Amino acid sequence: VTYDGGEQTSFQNSALEVPSGDFDLAGFSSALDDVALFRRPPAQSAYLDYRRWAFEAAALDLALRQSGVSLGRQLRRRLSPVRFCASMGLGHPPCTDKLHSLSRRVPGTRFKLDVNPEWSQDLLDELAALNAIDVV
Structure with missing residues (x-):
């Protein structure tokens, strides 16, 4: 996740090794501390957070799907429509x-x-x- 197309392409072409195995979400997040999310420093330091959050969001989505629970149900929140832009x-x-x-x-x-x-x-x-x- 960056605003720079070149960095997006570089990531897609990389063979980034993300943590695998059995984790809870906090454990997976901690394991990301040891992963070089970019091959070279990104154009903006915020890109480090964006990429990390993308992996953490994917891990959360996977955990919820494996548990058969929606985020709304887990948080005891009523679902409402979402619009994207x-x-x-x-x-x-x-x-x-x-x-x-x-x-x-x-x-x-x-x-x-x-x-x-x-x-x-x-x-x-x-x-x-x-x-x-x-x-x-």
């Missing part, structure tokens, strides 16, 4: 081409945008007219 920037100079392209390919897509001081009032008006932005 595509997270992206609008480039330099900012434009809405990516939003329109994705909306055509996947109708109903909602968006989270990374705000940029370069945004003009015209761009903000166009974004508002899309009625597809959930998070800025």
Whole structure:
């Protein structure tokens, strides 16, 4: 999990050895301390946390599935619908081409945008007219 396509590709092509065996979630998380999650230091230090959280989330999902229990049931919480959105920037100079392209390919897509001081009032008006932005 990174914002850098090259780092994502490098990870996909790597033969990262993750801990295997019998663990509880805390034990698996501790075992990750000994794993080099990147071959070289990532572009942003936050990527270390993101990648670790991806493995921990996958381990939690596996544990719940093996137990036949949902996260909501385990936490005694009522389930409610979840909506997902595509997270992206609008480039330099900012434009809405990516939003329109994705909306055509996947109708109903909602968006989270990374705000940029370069945004003009015209761009903000166009974004508002899309009625597809959930998070800025």
